[in-house]
Amino acid sequence: MSGVEAKAGAAWPGETARRRSGALGDRIFRALVALAAGLVLLALGGAAAAILWGGLPAFLHFGLYFLTSTAWDPVRRDFGAMVPIYGTLVTSLIAMLSAVPISFGIAVFLTEVAPGWLRGPVGAAIELLAGIPSIIYGMWGLFVFAPFMADHVEPWLTTLLGPLPLLGALFDGPPLGIGMLTGGLILGIMVVPFISSVMRDVFLLVPLPLREAAFGLGATRWELVWRVMVPYARTALMGGVFLGLGRALGETMAVTFVLGNAHDFNLSLLMPSTSIAAAIANEFTEADSEIYRSSLIALGFLLFLITFVVLAVAKLLMARLARAEGRI
Amino acid sequence: MSLFRLPLALAFVLGLIVLGTQPGETASITGAGSTFVYPILAKWSETYRQQTGTEINYQSIGSGGGIAQIKAGTVTFGASDMPLTPAELKEARLIQFPSVIGAVVPVVNLPGIAAGALHLTGPALADIYLGRVKKWNDPEIATLNPELKLPDMAITVVHRSDGSGTTFNWVDYLAKVSPEWKARIGEATSVSWPVGVGGKGNEGVAAYVQRIKGAIGYLEYAYILQNKMTFALVQNAAGRYPVPGKASFQAAAASADWSKISDFDLVLTNAPGEDAYPITATTFILIHRGGDDAAVKATLDFFRWAFEKGPDLAEQLDYVPLPASLVAAIEAYWRTTMP
Numbered sequence: 001m002s003g004v005e006a007k008a009g010a011a012w013p014g015e016t017a018r019r020r021s022g023a024l025g026d027r028i029f030r031a032l033v034a035l036a037a038g039l040v041l042l043a044l045g046g047a048a049a050a051i052l053w054g055g056l057p058a059f060l061h062f063g064l065y066f067l068t069s070t071a072w073d074p075v076r077r078d079f080g081a082m083v084p085i086y087g088t089l090v091t092s093l094i095a096m097l098s099a100v101p102i103s104f105g106i107a108v109f110l111t112e113v114a115p116g117w118l119r120g121p122v123g124a125a126i127e128l129l130a131g132i133p134s135i136i137y138g139m140w141g142l143f144v145f146a147p148f149m150a151d152h153v154e155p156w157l158t159t160l161l162g163p164l165p166l167l168g169a170l171f172d173g174p175p176l177g178i179g180m181l182t183g184g185l186i187l188g189i190m191v192v193p194f195i196s197s198v199m200r201d202v203f204l205l206v207p208l209p210l211r212e213a214a215f216g217l218g219a220t221r222w223e224l225v226w227r228v229m230v231p232y233a234r235t236a237l238m239g240g241v242f243l244g245l246g247r248a249l250g251e252t253m254a255v256t257f258v259l260g261n262a263h264d265f266n267l268s269l270l271m272p273s274t275s276i277a278a279a280i281a282n283e284f285t286e287a288d289s290e291i292y293r294s295s296l297i298a299l300g301f302l303l304f305l306i307t308f309v310v311l312a313v314a315k316l317l318m319a320r321l322a323r324a325e326g327r328i
Numbered sequence: 329m330s331l332f333r334l335p336l337a338l339a340f341v342l343g344l345i346v347l348g349t350q351p352g353e354t355a356s357i358t359g360a361g362s363t364f365v366y367p368i369l370a371k372w373s374e375t376y377r378q379q380t381g382t383e384i385n386y387q388s389i390g391s392g393g394g395i396a397q398i399k400a401g402t403v404t405f406g407a408s409d410m411p412l413t414p415a416e417l418k419e420a421r422l423i424q425f426p427s428v429i430g431a432v433v434p435v436v437n438l439p440g441i442a443a444g445a446l447h448l449t450g451p452a453l454a455d456i457y458l459g460r461v462k463k464w465n466d467p468e469i470a471t472l473n474p475e476l477k478l479p480d481m482a483i484t485v486v487h488r489s490d491g492s493g494t495t496f497n498w499v500d501y502l503a504k505v506s507p508e509w510k511a512r513i514g515e516a517t518s519v520s521w522p523v524g525v526g527g528k529g530n531e532g533v534a535a536y537v538q539r540i541k542g543a544i545g546y547l548e549y550a551y552i553l554q555n556k557m558t559f560a561l562v563q564n565a566a567g568r569y570p571v572p573g574k575a576s577f578q579a580a581a582a583s584a585d586w587s588k589i590s591d592f593d594l595v596l597t598n599a600p601g602e603d604a605y606p607i608t609a610t611t612f613i614l615i616h617r618g619g620d621d622a623a624v625k626a627t628l629d630f631f632r633w634a635f636e637k638g639p640d641l642a643e644q645l646d647y648v649p650l651p652a653s654l655v656a657a658i659e660a661y662w663r664t665t666m667p
Binding site: 071072073074075076078142143146147150174176177178256257260261262263264272274278281282283285286287288 | 389390391392393395396482484489490491492513514515516517518519520521523524525526527528532535536539540
């Protein structure tokens, strides 16, 4: 001990040299991490530019028509992105409507309700769900879930909701088991692990004094969750939801299996449709004309744009929420 | 630990590169294209390598990709389910010949109806795929099947969602038998389907047909054989209902009049023969003209071997080899185009 002190005291002249070399190391370190971060920007910018370049012939050839047309005719080389965009948005919306409440329930159960010995296994099981390859979800969806939907859920939906004036149009048609509703629900199951694990981690971060104070004021468990924990963690919860939405928008294989891959515009959720990612995966190998290939790449650019807008809106929303909370 | 291994690994990789770039004794052949011929090309090239030492690398990236690759000159041969026109071939300096025969067969999911029991005509199939015939007990189907009791069930049309040679042959047949199909839809490896759901690959279509009661789809012959699907018979140009199989496919290939056609630019569907299966298909091989290149010569040698020694292997995989008359015509074509 004393030897170390003596050395430290004696090393004063060398200290500046070390500091200098330390400063150099610091500079190298800074350059390296900046490079790492810069690479991400470069890759992102490069990818966006490359997709835009590939899709440019289609955008130039079709113009705004590309966004509004429901046509998709490889023979006449007439392409429009309306059906894939619609299919992507509708399936993702269904996924969110089903996954967010379930994920919220899972997170509350795991943090507030479940006995300690159960939390570990259930939490691990949910994280394992995230590790299942999406093609497995697709096959399970086609061979197990779609028949179940066709035989038990969809006929019931059609008889129950079909006669209603506006809602009826959404549940009209033969029960194929394959379509936007099934695709959206499969997507919902796939994103539950992402949303629920974020929500659980967020709830665990709620400070103990807040909980104790809530219970001290006589709050029930529901009041604790809804009035204390949710407002406290609002921005982070939104982050989890948008993480799941980002996944759902770009999911390919599972959707390809159960969506029906038909370029028809249908209001009914029971009818087949296609999504941007599914259309690209299905058709890229045999896209034999220049404009066909370019149209598929243009679809990819639109997906890029949609994801970007969704994430940007999410960031803005969260920033505004954070500011509002700061004022309180 | 990994730091110590790094130089070793690098040396190994470098060694491989050096070895790989050394001029080999035998030419290596690369091909790309149709997924339909991939199983038989893989089998042929494996056997051929064992016998001669020549390596053939085939990538089944789809017909469209195969055409693009051979035009760009990145592969020695391309394979396409759709023939190129003589003008296109001339422009790209390519020759073209058929390789092996298969077929596209309609399959159905109808309770109580056995494989091969349902009879359909080309126009009836076109009306079903146009969405005009919507029920199984429609008179257009019922009059063809007086002995069957067809249910009052909605028809669900299933088609391929990915572009494919199977689709090309199917819609080429529909376009030949239905003027409305030809005018409204046309033919290509993927089309704008008026009705139905799309499955990815043969397995996707098969899964949808097996899942949905009242469904009709179309599959490659080999796939039906291996999965025991309920197929329907289709009336041929001579008015008969031939059972899909080696005899009826070869009859179609033999009855097609190749002599009037240059560069084998002919799709085998709706062939005129008495026993010809109506939706017979083949995959075309594309090679660059100009016979002095060693790789091109090696490719021709490979296909000559495949036509002479390969038919047994083809039959093992449920393909049908070309009839002898057609092989003779192809070899004559090689002599004239590849001096």
